[in-house]
Amino acid sequence: MALKEAPQYRKLYEKLRSLIEDGTYKRGDLLPSENELCAAHHLTRPTVRNALDMLVNDGFIIRHQGKGSIVQGQPKGIGILSLSGTTSAIGQDNLTTRIIVKPNIRSWEQAFGYEITEKQKSMGCIYLERLRLINEIPVFYDITMIPNLNLPRLTSRTFEDRSLFEILRKHYQIQVKGGEQKILAITADQRIQEHFNVKKNHPILRVDRKMETNRAGFSFFSQIYCNTRDYSLIGRF
Amino acid sequence: MALKEAPQYRKLYEKLRSLIEDGTYKRGDLLPSENELCAAHHLTRPTVRNALDMLVNDGFIIRHQGKGSIVQGQPKGIGILSLSGTTSAIGQDNLTTRIIVKPNIRSWEQAFGYEITEKQKSMGCIYLERLRLINEIPVFYDITMIPNLNLPRLTSRTFEDRSLFEILRKHYQIQVKGGEQKILAITADQRIQEHFNVKKNHPILRVDRKMETNRAGFSFFSQIYCNTRDYSLIGRF
DNA sequence: CATTATTACTTGTATATACAAGTGCAAAGA
C-alpha cells in the first residue's frame, strides 16, 4: 500500500510552515505575495491560496487585503498547549525528551476516561510514556495511547527528536483537527513526585485529552502531568 | 458608513450553519451535495466549497470523498471553560454567582502579568470579583479587570444574571474574538481556602486570561481560580 | 508645501472547466 503523494497545496503548506517554524520568516514579516509564490512554485493562485488558507487556519499567518500575508508566529496551538507545542512555546534548544516507557503494543479498555470503540479495543494500542525537561528541569510527563491501526513502523520511530504530531502529519497524512480535553489540578502522587523531584502535596496540572484527526474514527489520547512551578501552560484561543 | 454586503460564500455558510444549529440537519445527516447546492443557490462549485470549508473549519461538518458532507453537530467553543462534573452537563439552574467585590473603578499597572497600554493605565479599570457555585459548591473564583473606556453604566449593571460576554456583546457590540491564557496549578492561599472551604495544600487551578475583542486595542482580563476536585474544566479545541 | 489623484501593487471574490479518486449500487457475468 504505497502512500499517495501529497497534493501540491499541501506540499507548499509544509514548506511555508517549516520556514516559519525555523525562523526564516519571523513574526511581522510579509510572506512572498501570492503571485510570487505562484511563479516560484509553478502553481496557480487558487492552489497557492489553498495553502495559505491552511496557514491562516492554523494561526501561522494573517492576511490583509492590499498588504499581504503577515507572519504571526507560532500556531494558536491546538487547545491549550500546542502539542507540537511544548516545542513551539519554549524553544527547541532547551527542551529534551526522555522516553520512560518505550512505544509498545498493549491492550486497552478505555483511555483516560474517554471511550474507545470495540474495534480499537481488539487492535490494542501503542503505548508510551515520556518525560520532558526544560533547561534540565522536568516539566511534563505524558502518557500517550494510539490505536494500533495501519501505522507501520510507528513504534520504531524516534519520539525524541520529532513531535508525535509532526510524525503523524508528515508520514501518515494524519492531521489533528480538534479534540476534547479535561483539565484539573491534583497533588503529585508517588511516581510523579519522583519524576518531577518534588515533595508531597506539590500541585500538579493534569490534562486528559482526546485528539481527533482527519482520518475518520481515528483518535488518540494522552494524559499530561505538568509541573507549573517554573513554566505555566500558555495557549491562544 | 454602510456595511458592505456579505459575500456569497459567507451567506451560504450562514444559511447552512443556521440549518444545522436549528436542527434541520441533524448529526449524521448528509448535506445536499455540492452540485445540488450550486444549483439551488446559483453558485459555482468553488464558491460552494468555500462555504463548506468554513463549516468544516468550525467543526459543523466533515466531508468524505465519494460520500458527501456529514453533519457533525455543534461547533468547537471558544477557549475552555465549559464545565463537566460527574453529571454530564450542568444546567444553568445549578450555577449561582455571588459578587464578592462589586464593580468599581480603580487604577492598575498591569493585569495578571499581561501588559497594558499607557492610555489604559491612565483611564483606570473596572474591577470586580465573583464567586461561582455549582450545586451550592464553590467552584470558581474570578477577578475581572476591564479597561475603563467608553462603557457607560457598566459598573451598575448586574453581573449576576448575565454573563459578562453577553453584556458586552449585546450592549456594547463588543465581541470576544480570541485571547491568550496561562494555566497553572497552585495550592490554595488563605483567601482561596476560605472561599472554597478547603484546607491548606489543596490543589487549585489558576487561569490568567487576556480576552481580545473586535474593537481594536480593547482587551480585558481575568484571573480564575478553580477547585477541580468535583468538577474539572473541559473544553474542545 | 500640502493635498489630491494616479498607479501599481496586494488580497478578496467568483466563474468556468477538467480530471482524479473514493463510494455505493445496479447490471452483467460466472
Add this chain to the structure above:
DNA sequence: TCTTTGCACTTGTATATACAAGTAATAATG
C-alpha cells in the same frame, strides 16, 4: 446465487481567468 464489472454519483485537486477592493507610494495639482 455470488462475484465482478461498470456506471453514476460524490468530493478532491488543479488550472485559467476576470474583476473588485484595499494599501501604499508616487506623481500631479492646488
